[in-house]
Amino acid sequence: MQTAILWYRNDLRIHDHEPLVNCSNKIVIPVYCLDPSLHGKTSFGFPKTGVHRTKFILESLHDLRQSLQNIGGHLIVCHDNPAVAIPQLAKKFKAKEIHFHDEVTHEEIVCEKQVIAALDDSVKVFRYWGSTLMHDDDLPHDIDHCLNTFSKFRNRVEKKCSVRKTLPTPKKLNTPQIDSPGDIPTLEAFFADYRVEPRSVLSFTGGESAGQERVRQYLWEEDCLKEYFNTRNGLLGANYSSKFSAWLSLGCVSPRWIYEEVKKYEQRRHKNKSTYWLIFELLWRDFFRFVADDVGNQIFSPEGMRNEPVSWQGNEDAFVAWQEGQTGIPFIDANMRELNATGFMSNRGRQNVASFLTKDLKVNWLRGAEYFESMLIDYDVCSNYGNWCYVAGVGNDPRENRYFNVLKQALSYDPQGDYVRHWLPELAALPGKSIHYPFFLSQKTLREANIQLGHSYANPLIVPRSFHKLKPHNLD
Numbered sequence: 388m389q390t391a392i393l394w395y396r397n398d399l400r401i402h403d404h405e406p407l408v409n410c411s412n413k414i415v416i417p418v419y420c421l422d423p424s425l426h427g428k429t430s431f432g433f434p435k436t437g438v439h440r441t442k443f444i445l446e447s448l449h450d451l452r453q454s455l456q457n458i459g460g461h462l463i464v465c466h467d468n469p470a471v472a473i474p475q476l477a478k479k480f481k482a483k484e485i486h487f488h489d490e491v492t493h494e495e496i497v498c499e500k501q502v503i504a505a506l507d508d509s510v511k512v513f514r515y516w517g518s519t520l521m522h523d524d525d526l527p528h529d530i531d532h533c534l535n536t537f538s539k540f541r542n543r544v545e546k547k548c549s550v551r552k553t554l555p556t557p558k559k560l561n562t563p564q565i566d567s568p569g570d571i572p573t574l575e576a577f578f579a580d581y582r583v584e585p586r587s588v589l590s591f592t593g594g595e596s597a598g599q600e601r602v603r604q605y606l607w608e609e610d611c612l613k614e615y616f617n618t619r620n621g622l623l624g625a626n627y628s629s630k631f632s633a634w635l636s637l638g639c640v641s642p643r644w645i646y647e648e649v650k651k652y653e654q655r656r657h658k659n660k661s662t663y664w665l666i667f668e669l670l671w672r673d674f675f676r677f678v679a680d681d682v683g684n685q686i687f688s689p690e691g692m693r694n695e696p697v698s699w700q701g702n703e704d705a706f707v708a709w710q711e712g713q714t715g716i717p718f719i720d721a722n723m724r725e726l727n728a729t730g731f732m733s734n735r736g737r738q739n740v741a742s743f744l745t746k747d748l749k750v751n752w753l754r755g756a757e758y759f760e761s762m763l764i765d766y767d768v769c770s771n772y773g774n775w776c777y778v779a780g781v782g783n784d785p786r787e788n789r790y791f792n793v794l795k796q797a798l799s800y801d802p803q804g805d806y807v808r809h810w811l812p813e814l815a816a817l818p819g820k821s822i823h824y825p826f827f828l829s830q831k832t833l834r835e836a837n838i839q840l841g842h843s844y845a846n847p848l849i850v851p852r853s854f855h856k857l858k859p860h861n862l863d
């Protein structure tokens with residue numbers, strides 16, 4: 388029987404996993420590499436993988452090891468660069484094949500090439516497309532023309548493509564007993580100071596089991612999907628949106644499996660705009676991956692996909708204030724503090740903080756995107772850089788110069804200020820919506836709420852001109 392290496396990457400599951408299925412009639416060596424470069428620095432000097440995502444990855448590895456063991460497989464965890472570890476394993480086990488899911492962005496492609504170059508020529512390479520709802524091979528042949536706007540892409544895909552059925556999970560694997568399969572390190576090996584944040588929307592636990600459980604909970608137990616369209620722009624609590632992103636990003640759940648669950652839900656419970664909209668959002672995720680595949684490194688360039696030079700004048704202090712949630716604009720600060728404390732931020736929050744950084748503070752969007760890369764529990768290279776390009780105005784957005792008036796957004800999506808009060812206790816005594824504009828309030832009101840701007844809470848870095856249009860008449 389042929390021996391095959393199964394290289395796990397951002398696909399930490401056993402359900403709907405084509406490389407695993409195709410290895411299941413061979414002697415299979417499943418391997419994951421905890422590449423030390425994952426804990427290097429980004430170009431602006433942030434830790435490449437911050438504490439929230441590191442914790443999530445380690446938990447996902449424990450879960451994967453257990454799931455593989457349940458079907459007779461043993462996961463090897465190497466603490467090395469894949470280009471070093473995988474060829475050594477291939478030699479040791481006399482493997483003649485390697486199977487893995489494709490990635491589409493620069494660092495991952497370089498890594499793949501290095502692995503392949505370091506393998507013996509006799510090792511056959513099998514690559515698979517696996518992280519999107521739609522399969523790359525099923526897209527209309529001229530899809531490239533549709534990748535300049537999401538609606539063109541979506542219309543085309545909805546008309547011309549269908550979602551492939553999920554693949555069955557193998558019942559039994561044939562893996563040799565391995566003496567030293569490699570420890571999964573503890574989080575403390577990377578970060579000394581992790582603490583659980585009780586204000587988090589959800590306690591995100593990594594792994595396929597927890598991911599599938601979250602899907603079951605959101606759809607079946609709590610029946611939240613029927614309201615998704617109306618709740619999706621929320622900011623507080625576990626269920627305003629699905630929170631599937633962290634598990635999708637690391638491949639702990641397959642988007643096709645989610646699709647099948649949504650279709651079952653439509654048959655058994657409700658079929659409405661909300662059920663359509665969740666799939667619609669998964670198509671956004673697909674879109675950014677296909678765009679990244681199409682445009683290559685443009686998603687990492689300051690000019691983005693538009694390839695038009697933009698001058699970024701924002702300074703260091705402005706960036707640091709944004710990063711630390713100390714800009715003096717409560718809606719921005721609340722969102723950034725949520726990100727820092729939990730690794731998660733709502734989509735509405737992400738759009739606003741990205742717009743504020745790039746359009747109001749005029750800081751280079753790449754710096755914000757790299758900070759997100761470091762901090763997000765659900766970091767996905769294509770969704771992150773694609774969305775940042777979009778909001779910064781250098782992406783494939785048909786609307787020229789989209790701008791978020793942060794005060795307007797705050798008043799619409801957090802009308803009573805509950806979200807800001809949740810994350811900014813120093814402003815909590817300000818009543819109702821006035822918490823969104825302490826800089827417009829009188830000294831008397833601030834004194835009564837025990838707030839001293841510049842001391843207990845930051846003076847605003849800037850009050851954008853657009854805010855003045857919304858300045859309330861009866862402030863106190």
Ligand SMILES: Cc1cc2nc3c(=O)[nH]c(=O)nc-3n(C[C@H](O)[C@H](O)[C@H](O)COP(=O)(O)OP(=O)(O)OC[C@H]3O[C@@H](n4cnc5c(N)ncnc54)[C@H](O)[C@@H]3O)c2cc1C
Pocket residue numbers: 619628629630631632633635636665668669671672673675732733734735737738741759763765766767768770771772774775778
């Ligand atoms: C500046 C910025 C950076 C972002 N970075 C990431 C990232 O690194 N990883 C990531 O998964 N998402 C990213 N997003 C997209 C979106 O904010 C998150 O997917 C969403 O907030 C996750 O919450 P949810 O799972 O509850 O989403 P839901 O609203 O429940 O949506 C369901 C799923 O659809 C997908 N989805 C929804 N919106 C988008 C979108 N705009 N782009 C791509 N996919 C989407 C996600 O996989 C999500 O889990 C970013 C958005 C912005 C504006």
